[in-house]
Amino acid sequence: MELLLIIAFGGALLTYILGKLSPHIRDSFAVIISLVLVVIIACLYSRSVEKTFYFGFFGLGLSLRLNMLSWFFAIAISSLGALCIIFSLSYMKGRERTNFYYLMMLLVNAAMLGIVLAGDLVSFYIFWEIMSWGTFLLISYNRGAALAAGMKYIIMSIIGSIAMLIGILSFYTRYETLNISEISTLIASAPSGYILFILIVFGIAFGIKNAVMPLHTWLPDSYAEAPSPFTAVLSGMLTRMGVYGFLLLMYVIVGLHNVITPRLLSYHYILAWLGSITIVIPTFIAMLQNDAKKLLAWHGIGQGGYMILGIGFGTSLGVAGGIFHTLNHAIYISLLFMSVGAVQYRTGGERDLNSLGGLIKKMPIAFIGGFLGIAGLMGVPLTNGFVSKWLIYKTLILQRSPFLAFAALIGTWGTILSVYKFLHNMFLGQLPEKYEDVKPVPFSMQLPIIILSATILLFGILPGIPLKVINAIGTSFGFEPLNVTIWGIASESGTLNTINIFSALLVAVIFVWMVFRLGAKSVPVSQEDSYAAGAHTPVDKYHYTAEFYNPLYRMIKPFLRDLIDEFYYWIASSVRSFAGGVRHIYSGDIGYYVTYIILFLAFLIFVQLKWKPW
Numbered sequence: 001m002e003l004l005l006i007i008a009f010g011g012a013l014l015t016y017i018l019g020k021l022s023p024h025i026r027d028s029f030a031v032i033i034s035l036v037l038v039v040i041i042a043c044l045y046s047r048s049v050e051k052t053f054y055f056g057f058f059g060l061g062l063s064l065r066l067n068m069l070s071w072f073f074a075i076a077i078s079s080l081g082a083l084c085i086i087f088s089l090s091y092m093k094g095r096e097r098t099n100f101y102y103l104m105m106l107l108v109n110a111a112m113l114g115i116v117l118a119g120d121l122v123s124f125y126i127f128w129e130i131m132s133w134g135t136f137l138l139i140s141y142n143r144g145a146a147l148a149a150g151m152k153y154i155i156m157s158i159i160g161s162i163a164m165l166i167g168i169l170s171f172y173t174r175y176e177t178l179n180i181s182e183i184s185t186l187i188a189s190a191p192s193g194y195i196l197f198i199l200i201v202f203g204i205a206f207g208i209k210n211a212v213m214p215l216h217t218w219l220p221d222s223y224a225e226a227p228s229p230f231t232a233v234l235s236g237m238l239t240r241m242g243v244y245g246f247l248l249l250m251y252v253i254v255g256l257h258n259v260i261t262p263r264l265l266s267y268h269y270i271l272a273w274l275g276s277i278t279i280v281i282p283t284f285i286a287m288l289q290n291d292a293k294k295l296l297a298w299h300g301i302g303q304g305g306y307m308i309l310g311i312g313f314g315t316s317l318g319v320a321g322g323i324f325h326t327l328n329h330a331i332y333i334s335l336l337f338m339s340v341g342a343v344q345y346r347t348g349g350e351r352d353l354n355s356l357g358g359l360i361k362k363m364p365i366a367f368i369g370g371f372l373g374i375a376g377l378m379g380v381p382l383t384n385g386f387v388s389k390w391l392i393y394k395t396l397i398l399q400r401s402p403f404l405a406f407a408a409l410i411g412t413w414g415t416i417l418s419v420y421k422f423l424h425n426m427f428l429g430q431l432p433e434k435y436e437d438v439k440p441v442p443f444s445m446q447l448p449i450i451i452l453s454a455t456i457l458l459f460g461i462l463p464g465i466p467l468k469v470i471n472a473i474g475t476s477f478g479f480e481p482l483n484v485t486i487w488g489i490a491s492e493s494g495t496l497n498t499i500n501i502f503s504a505l506l507v508a509v510i511f512v513w514m515v516f517r518l519g520a521k522s523v524p525v526s527q528e529d530s531y532a533a534g535a536h537t538p539v540d541k542y543h544y545t546a547e548f549y550n551p552l553y554r555m556i557k558p559f560l561r562d563l564i565d566e567f568y569y570w571i572a573s574s575v576r577s578f579a580g581g582v583r584h585i586y587s588g589d590i591g592y593y594v595t596y597i598i599l600f601l602a603f604l605i606f607v608q609l610k611w612k613p614w
Helices: 002-021 024-044 068-091 098-117 120-137 145-175 180-189 193-211 217-223 230-239 241-254 267-286 294-314 318-347 366-378 384-398 402-428 441-463 463-477 498-518 548-559 563-583 590-610
Strands: 049-057 060-066 484-485 486-488
Touching: 002 024, 002 098, 024 068, 024 098, 024 384, 060 068, 060 098, 068 098, 068 230, 068 241, 068 318, 068 366, 068 441, 098 120, 098 230, 098 241, 120 145, 120 180, 120 230, 120 498, 145 180, 145 193, 145 441, 180 294, 193 241, 193 267, 217 230, 217 294, 230 294, 230 318, 241 294, 241 318, 241 463, 267 294, 294 318, 294 402, 318 366, 318 384, 318 402, 318 441, 318 463, 366 384, 366 402, 366 441, 384 402, 384 441, 441 463, 441 498, 463 484, 463 486, 548 563
Parallel strands: none
Antiparallel strands: 049 060, 484 486
């Protein structure tokens, strides 16, 4: 494990140095390093080890540990990181500060590996901070609006880091150790009030990183303004470090029996409700977005709610669904941002859905990625998202939680309504004349899209491959093992068998194909010959829906406010005003300071005259 982290961090630095010599050598080396990390982690499968790699850090030992949970996240981080590095080769070509870009990309991936392999809270915190500050620099990479998005992110991250640091210091004060294994043993006898305190302070840090409402406000702008290859990393695994943190906190450090309590206002129950709120509200905000990246960003918040709902509910099926959905979301949301990045690459950075269209024939691979990505996002059968959502839905139904189940279902409806616009307005419909000469993106950008698209189908048809690892994670937490097969999960209350679904869909597809073959052939018409209910098509925007709802939107726009974001801005403005007022005290005039001293001495004399000892 030490060698793994040396390669990860050393490779990031060496990539930067090689970039000074030759961009081609740098690019090749970055790809090799990222692939080597995938191979090393893959070879560590099923191993369980913990060892101290440094003694004497202010009297504390720094350790690394590997188990099924850390391996699961490590292989996802390294695999996605490698694909995003490959995607970057063409996307970032010719841009400024590319040496810095590859340094920070590899550094952030190395820090995430350090987080999941950390065996003590000091190492965990150090790697967490490296990840956070590296993320800030990459979000701010394009400057301008990106810098404002990065500032919002890092301020929220600092708040979370301070909350986490309070919890870490509390552990050390109470137990005189920060080793995760030792703390998990000692905390078993801790009073419930102290356990709740730990869950809250660490929950703030992990809730901010996972953008759980109302801690979500940093995410939309950050996803929209970051370079698209890094947005794939940010949305895929970096944000989900919050999910890893919740799993580590609830089921490793605090423990299953201390977290899952029958009380109505217990921590896990409140977390499940926060997850359901996080599903519903951002999903419907996504419907109002015309910026492709912001639409996906709001869905990133909403899909994180499914993960929190699953792991927060605290059953073997729910936790399995939450962990599996974390992996699935990383796959399809990264794929979607790569598809958007491919479109941006060929259209001069265009992200407005109302200004695109008809790119399916020009960029078929990007379309396939977008199509399978939204299929996974919606949870269409035979995609990976269907299986993880099925596990979560079944958990809520079996546990008789109709309101939480309804919230999850509402989120799916909202997802269907919004992502159809994403696919249609970008790839279907009429092609704008200015994009007649658009060509497919280079193979280095197509390859990651193809791999992620295939993975969505692979884990949708053969979900037992990842579920085997997830089942081992659940049993290590203390949950009952699930009856996992290569095709799904078998249980007394019902069986998920994807081969049956595959057969039924195959018959349906053949039937639909035959109907279309027997029907009349389509007739080409002019691009301007498109209307609905008498509404004309706007010039250069070949979707009749582009401005169709403008009157309605003008009426409801005053009510479309993110009150939580406004509240945070009010706090920031109040603090700034207060600090500005305090700053005037330090005027630099010695006469003012003499006056302050005299007034203070007068106050002390007054207290002395009035104070009477008992």
